[in-house]
Amino acid sequence: MRLLVFGETGQVARELARKAAGRGHRLESLGRGAADLTDPAACAAAVTASAADAVINAAAYTAVDQAEAEPSIAHTVNAEAPGAMARAAAARGVPFLHMSTDYVFDGSADRGWKESDATGPLGVYGQTKLAGEHQIAAADGRHVILRTSWVFSAHGRNFVKTMLRLGLEREEISVVDDQRGGPTPADDIAQTLLLLAEGLSAGRPGGTFHYAGAPTVSWADFAEAIFDAAFPTRKPRIRRIPSSAYPTPARRPANSALDCTRIRETHGIGQPDWRAGLARVLKELESAQ
Numbered sequence: 001m002r003l004l005v006f007g008e009t010g011q012v013a014r015e016l017a018r019k020a021a022g023r024g025h026r027l028e029s030l031g032r033g034a035a036d037l038t039d040p041a042a043c044a045a046a047v048t049a050s051a052a053d054a055v056i057n058a059a060a061y062t063a064v065d066q067a068e069a070e071p072s073i074a075h076t077v078n079a080e081a082p083g084a085m086a087r088a089a090a091a092r093g094v095p096f097l098h099m100s101t102d103y104v105f106d107g108s109a110d111r112g113w114k115e116s117d118a119t120g121p122l123g124v125y126g127q128t129k130l131a132g133e134h135q136i137a138a139a140d141g142r143h144v145i146l147r148t149s150w151v152f153s154a155h156g157r158n159f160v161k162t163m164l165r166l167g168l169e170r171e172e173i174s175v176v177d178d179q180r181g182g183p184t185p186a187d188d189i190a191q192t193l194l195l196l197a198e199g200l201s202a203g204r205p206g207g208t209f210h211y212a213g214a215p216t217v218s219w220a221d222f223a224e225a226i227f228d229a230a231f232p233t234r235k236p237r238i239r240r241i242p243s244s245a246y247p248t249p250a251r252r253p254a255n256s257a258l259d260c261t262r263i264r265e266t267h268g269i270g271q272p273d274w275r276a277g278l279a280r281v282l283k284e285l286e287s288a289q
């Protein structure tokens with residue numbers, strides 16, 4: 001397939017570019033210079049001008065705390081631009097694939113969140129991502145909204161890389177232990193998006209799907225696993241703290257685990273084990289040194 005991808009430097013965008021050829025796809029990535037998401041009309045025009053068989057949006061405003069101070073930019077990038085892309089893709093009759101987030105939920109459930117559960121974002125990032133979902137659904141074309149969580153890779157900004165940096169600098173690191181979710185390797189997300197693009201083109205059902213890594217952990221558990229794997233001989237101590245002891249501009253959900261049954265039953269795609277993804281990322285970072 002010919003694939004048009006918004007985003008070039010992001011975690012998922014990079015992994016898409018790496019994987020596409022191996023599955024026989026021709027992929028064109030549009031970075032910020034070619035398509036700026038603060039200009040939704042330009043993004044729509046890029047879709048309209050393209051001969052792609054499917055469009056994937058891997059660009060987003062992902063700075064959760066900064067979004068609290070820039071709600072208007074976050075809304076344009078996370079809601080207006082994807083909406084404009086989805087309408088242009090629908091007009092061309094090609095599938096549109098997009099990612100959303102566990103942060104559309106308020107975190108109050110005592111089980112994994114299902115696609116049908118009520119949303120209730122706690123901050124601007126989650127609100128704007130949810131508004132994007134609504135615009136895409138309203139465009140009424142074939143589409144996938146893949147809600148994922150806690151994305152990590154060897155590139156860009158993510159919790160794994162932050163912990164590796166802090167682990168070198170400090171003896172002890174305080175990490176919140178009352179927010180739980182599923183870390184998800186970016187390469188597994190890219191693979192899943194390609195499978196879904198192929199599936200949609202073959203007439204399989206679209207819609208909203210949850211896709212997150214297993215097992216569910218707290219950020220402190222995740223940090224522990226990162227240190228176990230990366231610093232076996234000189235492991236930094238982790239102080240497990242409540243969120244109240246780590247104040248941030250944006251509130252984050254306490255339980256953001258995603259129930260991933262639907263994507264398994266509809267598309268045969270299972271949850272990745274993030275521990276295997278973590279090992280791959282550490283190996284990649286090591287060989288890059």
Ligand SMILES: NC(=O)C1=CN([C@@H]2O[C@H](COP(=O)(O)OP(=O)(O)OC[C@H]3O[C@@H](n4cnc5c(N)ncnc54)[C@H](OP(=O)(O)O)[C@@H]3O)[C@@H](O)[C@H]2O)C=CC1
Pocket residue numbers: 007008009010011012013031032035036037038057058059060061062077098099100101102129147148149150151152156157186
């Ligand atoms: N990261 C995470 O933990 C999670 C992410 N998601 C979702 O998954 C998707 C992929 O996220 P991820 O790969 O982590 O993203 P990253 O934060 O790694 O990258 C964001 C990408 O968006 C681009 N971008 C931001 N603003 C603009 C703009 N105005 N115009 C053009 N490009 C822009 C960035 O480009 P540049 O380098 O030029 O800034 C970058 O390529 C997003 O939809 C995100 O909301 C969902 C759950 C968790």
Ligand SMILES: Cc1cn([C@H]2C[C@H](O)[C@@H](COP(=O)(O)OP(=O)(O)O[C@H]3O[C@@H](C)C(=O)[C@@H](O)[C@H]3O)O2)c(=O)[nH]c1=O
Pocket residue numbers: 062063064065101102103148149150151158159162166173174175176179219246248252
């Ligand atoms: C750096 C650090 C963070 N934390 C906490 C803060 C926060 O509650 C949690 C994670 O911090 P981060 O800033 O890495 O994560 P955050 O930016 O909230 O990550 C989110 O990004 C967006 C894009 C998503 O869609 C979400 O799925 C999620 O991945 O860990 C500590 O407790 N100690 C620390 O030293």
Ligand SMILES: [Mg+2]
Pocket residue numbers: 062063064
């Ligand atoms: Mg962050």
